[in-house]
Amino acid sequence: MPAISFQSVSKTFPAKTAGSQPFTALNQISFDIAEGEFFGLLGPNGAGKTTLISILAGLTKASEGRVLVHGHDVQTDYAQARRMLGVVPQELVFDPFFSVREALRFQSGYFGVKHNDDWIDELLGHLGLSDKANANMRQLSGGMKRRVLVAQALVHKPRVIVLDEPTAGVDVELRQTLWQFIAKLNRDGHTVLLTTHYLEEAEALCGRLAMLKQGRVLALATTSELLKSASSNVLRFKLDGQLPAALANKARVTGRIVQFPAHDALDIENYLAAVRQAGLTAEDIEIRKADLEDVFLDVMAEGKS
Secondary structure, eight states, rough: OSSSSEEEEEEEEOOOOTTTTOOEEEEEEEEOOOOEEEEEEEETTTTSSSHHHHHHTTOOSSSEEEEETTTTTTTTTTTHHHHEEEEEEEOOOOOOOOOOOHHHHHHHHHHHHOOOOOHHHHHHHHTTOOTTTTSBBBSOOOOHHHHHHHHHHHHHOOOOEEEEEETTTTHHHHHHHHHHHHHHHHHHHHHHEEEESSSHHHHOOOOOEEETTTEEEEEEEHHHHHHTTTTOEEEEEESSSSOHHHHHHTTTEETTEEEESSHHHHHHHHHHHHHHOOOOTTTEEEEEEEHHHHHHHHHHHHTTO
């Protein structure tokens, strides 16, 4: 039995104004996530990732289809399905009137869990919150509040952990601490569903990935299969100056760093010659294997409607 099963899930929101059209956020999404998987859900803003997670968590109702968590329908068997889930939302939602420990105890109570201070202490230790246990939530920084959200999602020991952009806007220390702990839970048998815009995280952590765009699944495969599907290597160099439009249209430019897809040695020679002809000098030239970001951009480009 899958840990999570999305079965022909669609979600259409009604028209906001007279004369406008209804908006289809999800269109016939179907895939399963096996128990114990570390699964990544990728896509640009507006792809439907958060809508899909909201349906999974029971916060939004699908227009069509079903979602099951360990065989429990998230609508008709909501209590059992929700007990299986620990969801870390994007938004920093917290109760300003309680300490960290009190907030975790209250969260435990929602699931009927009592006398679990040993597990709460373990969570606080793994997430670097031990010295904040008695601090009021209002006193915490944004990064610390994010850690508390993770602890709240895990306090009832869910079998499935859902992380919706958990490291957005947080420091490197928290990212490393969080991934070490989540990877340990995954090794212990917990299923993890992750959405992130940090593609290097997805490449390092996820065994399998789905890529969404405009509410449709464009790619569904193991991470290694997706990386093997990359059509080329990448020519990478630094540049002072602006590329001519004809070259810029083929490149991925980030500040001074320029990257071109390179199928063979001739491609590399032609790109570098074109840069020289434009009166520019390429520095720190290297050839690298395509990474998940390259694959992601290729899939999104192929999926243009």
